[in-house]
Amino acid sequence: MELVDWIISQGGSLNDCVRVAQDTSRGVHVQVKGDWPEHISKETKVLSTPIGVTMTYFNAIGFQTPQATFPKHGVELPQAFIDAVAVEETFTFFLMGQFLRGPQGFWYPYLRTLPQPGELNTPLFFGEEDVDWIQGTGIPEAAVQRYQVWDERYEQCVSKLEEVGFEGLEEYTWDLYLWASTIISSRAFSPKVLSSVVEASKLAEDSGVSVLLPLIDLPNHRPLAKVEWRAGTSDIGMVVLEEVGPGHEISNNYGPRNNEQLLMNYGFCLPNNPTDYRIVKLGVKPDSHLSKAKKRQVEMFPEVANNKEDHYYIFNVFYPLLGPDTAMEHSIFSPALFNSLTIMHANERERKQIEITESAISIPAAYGNGHSTLAALSQISFELISHIMMLEATGQDRQLQPANLKQTFAQIYRNGLLTLDKAALVIVTWTLARAREHTRGETWEDIKTLLNEHMSQIPEGHFPAETLSRIRVRILERKSLLKKHGELFRLGELFSLLPADMQAASRECFNHVLSQAGQQVSALQTDPQAIFALAICLLIATGRSPQARPHLSSRLTRWVDFLVEQYPMSAVPSATGGAMDQLSQFVQGNQAQSWAAQDGVQWLSEESGWLDSNWLAWSFNVAEAEMMLIPHEPLQVLVTENPGLPKLGCLYVPQE
Structure with missing residues (x-):
């Protein structure tokens, strides 16, 4: 493979135990040779990329350190442009310039192996018929937002280059900018891979610096793959931290990405992605009790203001990154989401007891405070039912076979959302069913009998056996926030x-x-x-x-x-x-x-x-x-195409 030969010629390496392979299911990938006599062991450095072939913002500015030099390799961006735009935009236009150099460019052996303009599968490249496959999901809105941000940045960059009279600007088209931005967002690594040759102050996560690593970006993503990128003074190495057998693929690990992130940023999805989760938007009003509590939290703990993201997630039942003592409900609904809903749907007597710490805003567990817990569970149930109905309604014509790879991945994404939502609904309504149970005791046998009755409402074959088993595991092996039933x-x-x-x-x-x-x-x-x-x-x-x-x-x-x-x-x-x-x-x-x-x-x-x-x-x-x-009868959404949202009025009476 020309890329491997080029990397080796520049001082990189490919371990003798591995090879670059290609097939229809995995595309180009790295695997242990099939005839290798033994498993490769932990701490094996399987490949490395020389510092000299990395591509980053530092190349665009011709940066040098005592340990390394980052040449521009023929692309000279005006200094006035570099000074005026963000680090990310400088890097994007530098990549565009290197692409335009074609075979004369230093990175040509690498760039020619990347998906070319028109070959990318992220939603920004979806055609009209492809978009139909993601209607009703969060992807279209996210794609529009990203498109608008990139379009605005592109126009600002072009205006600046026009102002300084940049020669050849007409070749720096919007389509090429869209390609370069997608390549960087999908393939670039953290700047920390350069920590051995660049001072730490220039490599902060908010610096805007990212790094393309030819060859190291070749392996496919596998959630939870045990791998490490190690910064050296001459190269960056990819080291496996687990044994891998002959013929088996060596995977990279992009982190615990959900399918929406994978599709938006990388243009693919994983069937049965164990780290899948759905982001929930609560639409919190500025004058709400939750907003006031958050404002108070920032006043008490100013550092909290730096946490821009609300971690409102609904997790896949297979989600593995949970603490051993995580409550059953929190193993499906992130604590931040659940606590926020309890505050939003608590009554005034409960809100008087709100506890605010640096890490959380919550209503403490106490006599009478189960009302907010059950109200939150009820609201989550309605949200899940509504989302399932929307996905079903917008996907009812998706019984056709996908016509291309974009549609295939969109179908995997949609099906994953439906399974995630339905499994979460079974779990949340189990807790509500317990709250409605007034006749049975709370022995292990009573719980199992009640659970069997609850699970019997699921149509046969609706979930894979493994999913049903995991739902039971979540329910039976983790303690519920609801200490007693019948409230x-x-x-x-x-x-x-x-x-x-x-x-x-x-x-x-x-x-x-x-x-x-x-x-x-x-x-x-x-x-x-x-x-x-x-x-x-x-x-x-x-x-x-x-x-x-x-x-x-x-x-x-x-x-x-x-x-x-x-x-x-x-x-x-x-x-x-x-x-x-x-x-x-x-x-x-x-x-x-x-x-x-x-x-x-x-x-x-x-x-x-x-x-x-x-x-x-x-x-x-x-x-x-x-x-x-x-x-009322929430699991009917698994049986009936459009069950509606019938409701039951209930009064909360706490147990002692």
Whole structure:
């Protein structure tokens, strides 16, 4: 291979145990020779690139150090241009200039092996029919944004070169700029590979410097491949840190890239990419509680301001880079995403407890704070269902076979997103299912039985067996953020909190008021908050009744006392003329409090708060804060093409 011969002639090397190979599935790649007598061992230097053939910004400026020289090799960019534009743009135009030199250029043996203009597969080079394959994903928006940024930079560079009268500018076309920018973004290495010959201050990650390494950029990417690039004074070596057998490919490792990054930056995707994840955009408003908490965090820890990226991710169930103590939910939904959602969907009493540290903003685990956890899980479920439905809708015509490599990779990317979302939905709805479970215990056998029932909702063959197995592993082997189950109640289930001999009469009393008042107060027929408020009023009155309280469970009495403490009567909103006031007027006009005795609920009285106008207003306030909407039959999205987003109103009642 001409590239290898050139590299060796310049002082580089290719270990005798390896060869450059090519086939239809892997393209050009590096592998251990098939007839090599043994595995190559760890710490084997398989190839090296001489410092003299690296290409970087330092070449564009003719930089020299005591250890190395970086020649311009025939491309002279005006100093006024270099001074006016960013380091990245200088390097891009230098690469364009070297490409235009053709066979006369020093790097020609390398550049001719790269994909040529028109041969790249990143989304910026997708045709109209190719773009159809990525509709409904995050790629089109990301591609447009990148195109706009590069287009603006190109125009600025051209304007500057026109200003200084740069000869031959007409050859530096937009298409060539797009090619050069893509080559650099997809193949360039960290500047630290030059750390042995260039002082560290010039190699900072934010310096804009990157390095093209002919030959070392040849091996394909494999997630988690154990390899290291070692900077030397004469060359940069690629060293394998794992044994590799004869005939096996030697891979590079670009880092834990997800398929979106691989497609956007490199023009390919990996089926079953273990490090795949989806970036979630929350759309946080500037005046939101989360934004205010982030502002406070920066005030407390100014260094946090340097962290520009929000790590809002949904992980593949195979994602391997997790700490051993990572909670089950955090193994799928990044802590930053999950904590942000808990704050966004917490109620006011929970937000008063927000903890802010340099590394996180969160609501601490404490009695009553499971509300924010379950509200976050519910919101994640709705997002997942919506995203799955969108992917399915925009991909319904994608049953055709891909017509080219771009479409093949786009199909891999889309299918990976769907599998990722659906597996995450199974896991998040498992936690919600536990929160809705009021009859079973929490032994290992109880958990396995409940999990089997949950997993039985997945259509046969919907996931590969390995994915199903990994979902079970995630659920069973990692501790959940939800310590106990049975904390979400539908309306009719609330009466189970009462002693068995009090349930029937209480339910009859409640239904009596509901049916009579509902004829005049329409909200009691349609508004979950109003209906739950009436139920809360009954339970609170029961908990405050001297006659009933001694017979109640400690769970119920603790909850009643907790609510009375957390929601002072003085903080209850004044009359609004809404359902709350209409219900109070109905009660007064019909002496509805007296119905309790008729229904056999002697312990309820106005003194205990039953249907008292102040306690009714208080109950409406509590219902607004403590109830939530969760998805109804969420796994139907795996069965039905367009299941919609039906919701269930539930009230949060913490376990002790």
